[in-house]
Amino acid sequence: MPETAPTVGFVSLGCPKALTDSELILTQLAAEGYRTSKTYEGADLVIVNTCGFIDAAVQESLDTIGEALAANGKVIVTGCLGAKPATDGGEGAGTLVQQVHPKVLAVTGPHATQEVMDAVHRHVPKPHDPFVDLVPAAGIKLTPKHYAYLKISEGCNHRCTFCIIPSMRGDLVSRPVGDVLGEARALFESGVKELLVVSQDTSAYGVDLKYRTGFWDGKPVKTRLFDLCERLGDMAEAHSAWVRLHYVYPYPHVDEILPLMAGGRILPYLDVPFQHAHPDVLRRMKRPASGERNLERLQRWREICPQIVVRSTFIAGFPGETEAEFEHLLDFLREARIDRAGCFAYSPVEGATANDLPGALPAQEREARRARFMAVAEEVSAAKLQQRIGAEMQVLVDSAPALGRRGGVGRSYADAPEIDGTVRLLPPEKASKTLKVGEFTRARIVAAEGHDLVGVPF
Numbered sequence: 001m002p003e004t005a006p007t008v009g010f011v012s013l014g015c016p017k018a019l020t021d022s023e024l025i026l027t028q029l030a031a032e033g034y035r036t037s038k039t040y041e042g043a044d045l046v047i048v049n050t051c052g053f054i055d056a057a058v059q060e061s062l063d064t065i066g067e068a069l070a071a072n073g074k075v076i077v078t079g080c081l082g083a084k085p086a087t088d089g090g091e092g093a094g095t096l097v098q099q100v101h102p103k104v105l106a107v108t109g110p111h112a113t114q115e116v117m118d119a120v121h122r123h124v125p126k127p128h129d130p131f132v133d134l135v136p137a138a139g140i141k142l143t144p145k146h147y148a149y150l151k152i153s154e155g156c157n158h159r160c161t162f163c164i165i166p167s168m169r170g171d172l173v174s175r176p177v178g179d180v181l182g183e184a185r186a187l188f189e190s191g192v193k194e195l196l197v198v199s200q201d202t203s204a205y206g207v208d209l210k211y212r213t214g215f216w217d218g219k220p221v222k223t224r225l226f227d228l229c230e231r232l233g234d235m236a237e238a239h240s241a242w243v244r245l246h247y248v249y250p251y252p253h254v255d256e257i258l259p260l261m262a263g264g265r266i267l268p269y270l271d272v273p274f275q276h277a278h279p280d281v282l283r284r285m286k287r288p289a290s291g292e293r294n295l296e297r298l299q300r301w302r303e304i305c306p307q308i309v310v311r312s313t314f315i316a317g318f319p320g321e322t323e324a325e326f327e328h329l330l331d332f333l334r335e336a337r338i339d340r341a342g343c344f345a346y347s348p349v350e351g352a353t354a355n356d357l358p359g360a361l362p363a364q365e366r367e368a369r370r371a372r373f374m375a376v377a378e379e380v381s382a383a384k385l386q387q388r389i390g391a392e393m394q395v396l397v398d399s400a401p402a403l404g405r406r407g408g409v410g411r412s413y414a415d416a417p418e419i420d421g422t423v424r425l426l427p428p429e430k431a432s433k434t435l436k437v438g439e440f441t442r443a444r445i446v447a448a449e450g451h452d453l454v455g456v457p458f
């Protein structure tokens with residue numbers, strides 16, 4: 001790339017879905033010959049990809065935009081916060097971002113690569129003669145080289161009362177199955193060893209397209225989670241890699257995926273955001289699959305695939321939650337034996353319809369329930385980790401200073417990056433063995449420490 005190519009500073013905030021939007025924009029910038037940088041100084045323009053989910057994220061995004069304006073002056077804003085209307089009302093009042101930072105050059109919502117690129121072209125003209133061939137087939141990734149997120153759809157058809165994502169991202173739009181599989185293959189071929197499938201509702205993949213038949217490698221394949229998982233599993237097997245599923249709701253059709261997990265084609269790990277267990281709270285939350293018998297479903301999954309690890313998130317202190325309903329949630333947690341449970345105290349996100357429900361709990365009580373929940377979650381999780389002592393596990397190495405001769409850090413199939421625990425690797429048994437980032441090693445588990453395991457590579 002020529003030294004004179006214009007430089008675009010890029011700041012990416014928010015969840016893995018926002019991260020994949022950032023990757024698409026960075027890939028397009030690189031394809032058109034722009035240089036990209038993670039700092040504001042010296043950049044010809046700065047793009048900030050924002051998050052608008054909870055109030056703290058809104059503030060962080062607004063602060064970052066302010067910093068970028070102060071340091072650079074030319075700022076384009078994209079992402080969820082960009083879709084939020086101004087609070088001073090009136091038609092043509094624009095967005096909240098423009099209200100707070102009137103000097104930004106352009107504002108778009110999420111999933112808007114083309115609009116962002118149009119704004120970039122208006123303010124920093126496209127460099128001449130781009131070096132397209134220098135762009136890796138897998139695009140520009142913000143994650144380490146050995147794992148990557150694969151977004152299979154955008155938006156959501158549900159209307160959970162605590163969530164404003166559908167109002168920011170719209171209804172479910174599934175990506176064509178051929179495109180998703182093409183991206184997966186490029187990622188595996190570029191060295192990715194763990195593919196994390198994400199969306200707002202992974203189990204709903206293809207619903208909007210009526211499970212239309214697409215094409216992949218000249219063969220028909222349905223736009224359906226099971227068919228996608230089968231093909232991804234084949235590819236993962238061929239590349240000795242992992243596929244992990246996130247944001248799956250406990251619908252009956254998810255049962256079909258379990259044999260793929262039991263057979264080792266997809267990791268036996270499911271991230272199922274239950275959010276609560278009491279049927280009345282779930283109804284007030286308007287949760288998808290709220291009528292399902294989740295304990296029975298979990299039991300069935302464990303019968304088909306005994307090694308399955310279930311991660312979930314919950315909300316404590318939802319408006320109107322009684323002590324009895326909360327106790328019911330704690331009982332569920334103990335009985336369901338969720339391996340990895342996270343919990344948020346209910347946060348009244350601006351614009352969420354749940355804020356109008358009667359029975360709002362004081363912040364102190366919401367926080368107290370969150371703490372009580374986490375104490376039980378940790379008990380369950382610690383007991384499960386103890387059972388792993390003595391087991392031999394496959395571990396993907398995330399860091400290995402000095403070639404791992406002094407040990408390193410990795411993850412087993414039970415740990416998704418960033419959100420779960422890790423496996424702390426001690427120096428390998430054999431002095432000749434080295435550990436390399438992005439490669440697998442077998443390890444004998446010798447201890448459990450908090451959310452993590454300790455293992456000896458062999």
Ligand code: SF4
Pocket residue numbers: 156157158159160163164165166200201288
């Ligand atoms: S399923 Fe509910 S919580 Fe998840 S994105 Fe859709 S509306 Fe929001």
